[in-house]
Amino acid sequence: MNHAQLTHLGRALRLLGEHGDALNADTPDAKFHEVRSDLRRALELLEEGASAVPSTRCAEHPNGPVDEAAPDLCLLCETRRRAARRAEFDGPAPRAPHPTAPSRYGGRGDRPQPQQRWLPELWTGQEWQLCGTPRRDRQEAERYLAALRRGSRPAMAYRLVHEFTDYEVLRVWGTPVKVDIEPMGNI
Numbered sequence: 001m002n003h004a005q006l007t008h009l010g011r012a013l014r015l016l017g018e019h020g021d022a023l024n025a026d027t028p029d030a031k032f033h034e035v036r037s038d039l040r041r042a043l044e045l046l047e048e049g050a051s052a053v054p055s056t057r058c059a060e061h062p063n064g065p066v067d068e069a070a071p072d073l074c075l076l077c078e079t080r081r082r083a084a085r086r087a088e089f090d091g092p093a094p095r096a097p098h099p100t101a102p103s104r105y106g107g108r109g110d111r112p113q114p115q116q117r118w119l120p121e122l123w124t125g126q127e128w129q130l131c132g133t134p135r136r137d138r139q140e141a142e143r144y145l146a147a148l149r150r151g152s153r154p155a156m157a158y159r160l161v162h163e164f165t166d167y168e169v170l171r172v173w174g175t176p177v178k179v180d181i182e183p184m185g186n187i
Contacts, residue, residue, distance in 0.1 A: 002063065005049040012042035021150070116164040120145050122155035125179030134163070149173060
């Protein structure tokens with residue numbers, strides 16, 4: 001299976017898991033038909049990926065391009081091996097010469113790389129508050145928020161904020177309502 005097929009199969013199986021979490025005694029028949037069609041789709045994806053006969057003997061690239069001269073018939077791995085053999089005989093590749101005058105802003109390697117994070121937040125009734133640690137993976141952050149929503153004490157609303165060079169709200173679950181903390185409304 002290639003990466004795209006694995007991704008589609010993973011999504012289909014996660015959707016089936018969500019269907020399983022939502023099943024109860026009150027589930028309507030239309031929901032069962034939806035589950036059946038999603039289950040068929042997942043089975044079709046599984047059959048698609050499993051039906052492809054490997055064209056190489058390579059465990060890493062079973063359906064990759066073929067090189068008849070390679071022992072495992074894999075062009076990708078043989079290209080990597082050839083580059084390694086060439087480096088043994090020729091030495092490392094020549095590096096670019098350093099500039100004659102240093103830049104007043106520094107080189108590209110001197111600057112820190114921008115980091116992107118996904119911030120899970122919950123609505124406290126007064127403001128958005130970070131819940132949990134910032135995540136480097138968006139799917140992981142969404143799974144974390146889904147688990148919080150299914151938990152025993154869910155908040156009124158959750159949102160996922162993308163932090164890169166700026167902040168961008170990606171998705172909001174629920175509706176945040178401003179709650180007055182005074183019981184009688186400041187009378």
